[in-house]
Amino acid sequence: MIQSLQRELDDLKAEGLYRWLRQVDGPQGPRISVDGREAIHFAGSDYLGLAGHPRLKEAACQATLRYGCGVAAARLISGNHDLYPQLEERLARFKQAEAALLFSTGYQANLGVISALMDSSDVIFSDTLNHASIVDGCRLSRARVRIFPHNDLVALARLLKQEQSARRRLIVIDGLYSMDGDVAPLKEIVGLAERYDCLTMVDDSHSIGVLGENGRGTAEATGVLGRIDIETGSLAKAMGGFGAYVVGHRTVIEYLTNRARPFIFTCALPPVVVATAIEALTIVEQEPERRERLWNNTRYMRVRLREIGFDVNPNGTQIIPLVVGEPERTMRFCQELLCRGIFAQGIRYPSVPRGTERIRLTVTALHSQADLDAALTALTETGQSLQLV
Ligand SMILES: Cc1ncc(COP(=O)(O)O)c(C=O)c1O
Structure with a gap:
């Protein structure tokens, strides 16, 4: 019985769909430690920055x-x-x-x-x-x-x-x-x-x-x-x-x-x-100004990502999908971003339909201009290295 579970896990690995838990330290916020590495955080949903208020x-x-x-x-x-x-x-x-x-x-x-x-x-x-x-x-x-x-x-x-x-x-x-x-x-x-x-x-x-x-x-x-x-x-x-x-x-x-x-x-x-x-x-x-900051940050990221060459609607919301379309390449994107100090999670089937695997980038009110620009630099470099832009 256990062997059949192991076989299914092995199949997930072969398909690039295996999931594992990353170690996160410290409170939610624009900075986070992921698997022992300091990163700017673009993977959460604390959009207004209230979790640590x-x-x-x-x-x-x-x-x-x-x-x-x-x-x-x-x-x-x-x-x-x-x-x-x-x-x-x-x-x-x-x-x-x-x-x-x-x-x-x-x-x-x-x-x-x-x-x-x-x-x-x-x-x-x-x-x-x-x-x-x-x-x-x-x-x-x-x-x-x-x-x-x-x-x-x-x-x-x-x-x-x-x-x-x-x-x-x-x-x-x-x-x-x-x-x-x-x-x-x-x-x-x-x-x-x-x-x-x-x-x-x-x-x-x-x-x-x-x-x-x-x-x-x-x-x-x-x-x-x-x-x-x-x-x-x-x-x-x-x-x-x-x-x-x-x-x-x-x-x-x-x-x-x-x-x-x-x-x-x-x-x-x-x-x-x-x-x-x-x-x-x-x-x-x-504090409506939190929403205002969130929308300013969102607009800035969306417009700049589009300029870089990602298929991003400049008028969308704080959740920004960067579609890669393959599970393994998506996770490589995620890992390379992390090596460049940016954490944005790779999302695969069944969270999204097959063939639409993506990086899910989330902007918050607490991201500074420097955080956003650091992310854009890392996304440009990683996007180019994976021939996505
Ligand atoms: C659209 C949507 N509905 C419901 C949930 C579940 O919310 P909770 O984390 O409070 O269970 C989530 C969270 O992942 C979600 O994205």
């Missing part, structure tokens, strides 16, 4: 002193401290939704929402590049899943027309795609959902705090705030901490509280995590 650390310390390290119970048993509804109310208000519910992780939120709301009488319309947690939620629900090509509104409309007799219908998409950095055409998708009487669910993990004038996410950026039925999101990216949320209609939240197994059958988040998220949300509301 002194106010988040202070909030974490105070919450630990007040509540201890964990609650040792699910929220529906004895774990529902006053901090949880506080954060839920803040998130609902921030997202201009009726109500919110916390989940332990973004992965569990997507799994929990989709598997609770949908079953074999229902149909889900899912973008082909949706995050793995959405894919797994769809599978777990046992609903019929109609996958449409990425952001293809014509294909989506065709499927919606074909599937009007199902009991419940749900369109599920990422707001900002985590590996491609592009934004879903939410306005058009919401229009289609309203026309075909379909629920909408958007995973806003990479856009909360980042997109929209006030950082409210993809819905704000695309002008459909208040028109999305269900939004999920991780608090472990721009919010700098951990945990996740679902926001939406009060009835949906009440339903999930009763039916979402990854909410019901798991321990409540440690209070320290919740306190940190409350502080992060306050900073997102109080």
Whole structure:
């Protein structure tokens, strides 16, 4: 039995798809130590630089002193401290939704929402590049899943027309795609959902705090705030901490509280995590200049990368894919960049479709001009040595 596992691991190695854990030291930030090597960090998702913010650390310390390290119970048993509804109310208000519910992780939120709301009488319309947690939620629900090509509104409309007799219908998409950095055409998708009487669910993990004038996410950026039925999101990216949320209609939240197994059958988040998220949300509301710095850095990198010869849209977001198209060459790119003092992770199947392996470069508000220029020099040299530019 173990031998068959070993054979599969050997196959992964032969295909260039084997994964291993790198040793990272020190806190998140623009500098990081990777496998004992100092590097400028372009691989994370701490887009606003909140993970090491002194106010988040202070909030974490105070919450630990007040509540201890964990609650040792699910929220529906004895774990529902006053901090949880506080954060839920803040998130609902921030997202201009009726109500919110916390989940332990973004992965569990997507799994929990989709598997609770949908079953074999229902149909889900899912973008082909949706995050793995959405894919797994769809599978777990046992609903019929109609996958449409990425952001293809014509294909989506065709499927919606074909599937009007199902009991419940749900369109599920990422707001900002985590590996491609592009934004879903939410306005058009919401229009289609309203026309075909379909629920909408958007995973806003990479856009909360980042997109929209006030950082409210993809819905704000695309002008459909208040028109999305269900939004999920991780608090472990721009919010700098951990945990996740679902926001939406009060009835949906009440339903999930009763039916979402990854909410019901798991321990409540440690209070320290919740306190940190409350502080992060306050900073997102109080310090729009972080978003401004992030966008200035993003624009600079995208324009310069295009000038260097990478196929980069100058108007995109803080997640910048540099597509290589082969797994081994991608990891060579990653390793050579690291040798030049830049850490940006190589991304391969199944995180992205085969043949689209890439370097995923992420920009943050904390990168200095010198950091960006050092990355551009290393990317030029590495790109040339691998004949990519
Ligand atoms: C789009 C998307 N959704 C959900 C998740 C999962 O979030 P978490 O890390 O909180 O489980 C991720 C993180 O990788 C993600 O990129």
